[in-house]
Amino acid sequence: MISVVVQRPLARALVMSAYVLGVEWARALVMRAPGAMFPALILGGAALVLAGAGWQPKRLGIGRDRLLLRILGGLALGVVLLLPAAVRPGSAPLLPFGLAVAAIAISIGEEIAFRGALYAALEDVGGAPVAIIGSTVLWTAAHALSHPPAFLGAVFAAGLVLALWRWACRDLVGPVVGHVLADLAL
Amino acid sequence: MRLALLAAAALAYVLAAWAVAPGFYDGFGPPAPYNFTCPPPQAGANTKPTSGHATIKVINGISDAASAYDDDGQIVIGFLPGAFDVTGKTSVSVDVVPLDTCPKPPAIAFVTNVYHVTADAPLLKSVTVTMRYSNLEPDPSDVYLASDPNGTWKSLGRSSQAQPFTVNTSTTSLGYFAAGYPSASPPPNTVTVGGGQTLPIVVAVLIVAVVLAGLPLAVVRRRRSASSEADADDEA
Numbered sequence: 001m002i003s004v005v006v007q008r009p010l011a012r013a014l015v016m017s018a019y020v021l022g023v024e025w026a027r028a029l030v031m032r033a034p035g036a037m038f039p040a041l042i043l044g045g046a047a048l049v050l051a052g053a054g055w056q057p058k059r060l061g062i063g064r065d066r067l068l069l070r071i072l073g074g075l076a077l078g079v080v081l082l083l084p085a086a087v088r089p090g091s092a093p094l095l096p097f098g099l100a101v102a103a104i105a106i107s108i109g110e111e112i113a114f115r116g117a118l119y120a121a122l123e124d125v126g127g128a129p130v131a132i133i134g135s136t137v138l139w140t141a142a143h144a145l146s147h148p149p150a151f152l153g154a155v156f157a158a159g160l161v162l163a164l165w166r167w168a169c170r171d172l173v174g175p176v177v178g179h180v181l182a183d184l185a186l
Numbered sequence: 187m188r189l190a191l192l193a194a195a196a197l198a199y200v201l202a203a204w205a206v207a208p209g210f211y212d213g214f215g216p217p218a219p220y221n222f223t224c225p226p227p228q229a230g231a232n233t234k235p236t237s238g239h240a241t242i243k244v245i246n247g248i249s250d251a252a253s254a255y256d257d258d259g260q261i262v263i264g265f266l267p268g269a270f271d272v273t274g275k276t277s278v279s280v281d282v283v284p285l286d287t288c289p290k291p292p293a294i295a296f297v298t299n300v301y302h303v304t305a306d307a308p309l310l311k312s313v314t315v316t317m318r319y320s321n322l323e324p325d326p327s328d329v330y331l332a333s334d335p336n337g338t339w340k341s342l343g344r345s346s347q348a349q350p351f352t353v354n355t356s357t358t359s360l361g362y363f364a365a366g367y368p369s370a371s372p373p374p375n376t377v378t379v380g381g382g383q384t385l386p387i388v389v390a391v392l393i394v395a396v397v398l399a400g401l402p403l404a405v406v407r408r409r410r411s412a413s414s415e416a417d418a419d420d421e422a
Binding site for chain 2: 068069072075076078079080081082083084085086087148150151153154156157158160161164165167168181185
């Protein structure tokens with residue numbers, strides 16, 4: 001069974017998708033319980049990071065070459081993600097301090113899971129188009145329980161920007177930096 | 187080609203995020219939009235809050251366990267069995283009505299609407315009050331109660347455990363309810379990590395950093411590219 005999953009790209013992508021969606025939906029449901037928000041975010045982030053286990057860092061888009069450029073790209077992605085809230089006067093909410101740590105954990109976990117492992121698994125199935133569209137659709141579906149429907153368009157578009165960066169620059173550091181910045185600010 | 191696709195996606199994102207305030211959200215996603223009586227400017231499109239009604243049965247001379255709430259689910263009052271004095275009654279009627287004005291009592295800043303909760307029987311036991319608040323407002327420290335919205339408001343405190351963006355407490359009287367915090371102190375349990383008024387500054391600093399650091403990097407890459415082309419020409 002395990003060898004089938006490891007050797008067949010489609011089976012691997014399906015198992016990866018089910019795992020990542022399961023973690024995200026479970027996290028969203030557990031967070032509704034009183035007092036469970038912080039542990040759910042931390043444990044959810046850790047479980048998502050596990051999705052990257054077994055992959056070469058290069059396949060996930062992680063590397064130290066062009067590091068300055070990658071970080072700079074992440075800052076630029078952060079600007080894009082925060083721009084609508086920054087331009088709209090006074091619209092940014094106040095983030096409870098304790099949630100800042102959890103925000104960092106969940107953003108790193110989501111990037112490693114969606115634009116890292118899931119992207120790589122889907123790329124093995126059908127190349128870049130399947131990886132970009134597939135990881136973005138699954139990212140949007142993963143947020144269906146935690147976000148009101150009105151927000152899912154913005155979630156999809158954000159996922160598309162991050163996945164296109166992953167494809168265009170073969171880089172995950174930028175999306176991680178941009179995602180962490182956006183989550184810390186909102 | 188790649189950069190053009192990326193730029194188009196970024197533009198699509200900005201348009202999509204502009205349609206929903208405040209835009210991109212993740213991890214601890216936003217609750218359903220709050221329906222304000224007096225919406226703050228950043229709320230965008232707003233629907234007026236609704237009222238609610240509950241009829242609580244009297245079974246064997248005791249009022250049944252029940253909840254009364256508005257149709258938006260922005261306030262929920264929970265009643266235990268026997269919560270009411272039901273002498274001579276077969277049911278108890280409870281009404282939840284949002285006040286159509288927004289009182290601003292001295293020294294208190296409300297972050298929710300004011301709801302008037304009434305029952306046609308006196309209370310015998312304490313009831314739980316759960317109020318939802320907007321993610322666009324600071325975390326409230328207390329639920330407040332008043333018998334007259336223009337009179338004195340009394341703090342009922344809040345319990346430490348609540349679902350995200352909700353505040354709980356208990357009370358032995360009904361009346362006008364709202365959640366808020368003492369306006370003389372800063373909003374409790376919150377810091378502006380990047381939001382609030384500093385967000386435009388954070389974004390501006392990021393833009394400057396990207397431009398200032400990006401220009402030298404672009405120059406270095408161009409020089410490297412030019413020198414490697416020259417080396418290739420020399421070798422040829």
